[in-house]
Amino acid sequence: MGLHGNSATHDAEARILRRITERAGAADRGETTLAPDLAALHDAGLLAAAVAGAGVGGDTGTGARLLRRIGRASLPVGRIVEGHANALRLIQLYATSRQRATFGAIAAQGGLFGVWGADGRDPVTFALTGEETGVLTGAKMFCSGLGLLSVAVVPVKTDAGPLLLLVRADDSDRADRSAWNVSGMRATASGRYDLTGVAAEVLGRPGDFLREPNFEGGIWRYCALHCGGLEALAEGVRAHLRARGQAAQPQQAARIARMVLLAQTARLWVEASSGAVERAALLGGDVVTSSVTQVLLAREAVETACTEGIALAERAVGTAAFAASSDVDRIRRDLGFFLRQANLDGKLTQAADALMADPAPVGEMW
Numbered sequence: 001m002g003l004h005g006n007s008a009t010h011d012a013e014a015r016i017l018r019r020i021t022e023r024a025g026a027a028d029r030g031e032t033t034l035a036p037d038l039a040a041l042h043d044a045g046l047l048a049a050a051v052a053g054a055g056v057g058g059d060t061g062t063g064a065r066l067l068r069r070i071g072r073a074s075l076p077v078g079r080i081v082e083g084h085a086n087a088l089r090l091i092q093l094y095a096t097s098r099q100r101a102t103f104g105a106i107a108a109q110g111g112l113f114g115v116w117g118a119d120g121r122d123p124v125t126f127a128l129t130g131e132e133t134g135v136l137t138g139a140k141m142f143c144s145g146l147g148l149l150s151v152a153v154v155p156v157k158t159d160a161g162p163l164l165l166l167v168r169a170d171d172s173d174r175a176d177r178s179a180w181n182v183s184g185m186r187a188t189a190s191g192r193y194d195l196t197g198v199a200a201e202v203l204g205r206p207g208d209f210l211r212e213p214n215f216e217g218g219i220w221r222y223c224a225l226h227c228g229g230l231e232a233l234a235e236g237v238r239a240h241l242r243a244r245g246q247a248a249q250p251q252q253a254a255r256i257a258r259m260v261l262l263a264q265t266a267r268l269w270v271e272a273s274s275g276a277v278e279r280a281a282l283l284g285g286d287v288v289t290s291s292v293t294q295v296l297l298a299r300e301a302v303e304t305a306c307t308e309g310i311a312l313a314e315r316a317v318g319t320a321a322f323a324a325s326s327d328v329d330r331i332r333r334d335l336g337f338f339l340r341q342a343n344l345d346g347k348l349t350q351a352a353d354a355l356m357a358d359p360a361p362v363g364e365m366w
Helices: 007-028 035-043 046-054 060-073 075-094 097-108 216-243 250-283 287-322 327-338 344-357
Strands: 113-115 125-128 133-137 139-141 151-156 163-168 192-194 199-203
Touching (some): 007 075, 046 060, 046 075, 060 075, 060 216, 075 097, 075 113, 075 151, 075 199, 216 327, 250 287, 287 327, 287 344
Parallel strands (some): 113 151
Antiparallel strands (some): 125 133, 133 199, 139 192, 151 163
């Protein structure tokens, strides 16, 4: 069924996502930007639906399903959508009523938001010029959506913990994509953004950015995109084998079955953990730690599934999986790169420590 349970909505969603898929190769080659894709999602209400599904008190089942489908169409588009949803959730959680109204209006008009967290050699610093306003120096790295975003949420270090700031992110003269020399996720238009002299508004209080279950707990959003990427990879392999008359070969058929099994297992992990996080956000208490542990394990399960899926795709398709014109090549590059999130070993260690401390028997922890 579709996003709202009716066939017309489902058909419209399918058409938009199909067009995004059709443009994905051109975007990867730099022949077009993601702007038409993101505008189409906004115009159809799908961008707002993704935000609502990831928002406080939102329907995470809908959010996870929609992010997965967008990721299946295009992982770079999904990356921008996830960042948009993350930024608006932070605003929903920590903004003043005036900020919610101001920045909510920007989003309603089609403005895109993101979270730019990575510092480079010149870390971003903040100097107050008013009670809740100030000016920045330094630059952020790996800023996705250069030329696409209107507003960014930027964390800066303070003695009391990271402080979130709201900044305009649409000055093309400050953007530098030259450092984004990578093999995957090229269409995200990522790079360095110079924030020196940029005015900023304080969002919340120091330490809010790291509050659980909204920090590590939010990992389920990009895991949903990864699931979609694995599904797209499996579909690309299946199409390749069908076109070459290899679908009935037992070993090839077994590879497709294994990829589908991996994708479905990863999907179930994401759907379960996303729901757990939202329940924890509403209830608080001991369930917060439990939900974050579940999400961190989901991330590990999804990465394992995707890594094996990429290996199966390369074995099934052979050298054609590395052809520059191949959809399988583009998807495996995007997915392989997107999986490399920061501090993966640390996240697994955090989950393992929580499991060791949990008094509940295995199988009864959630």
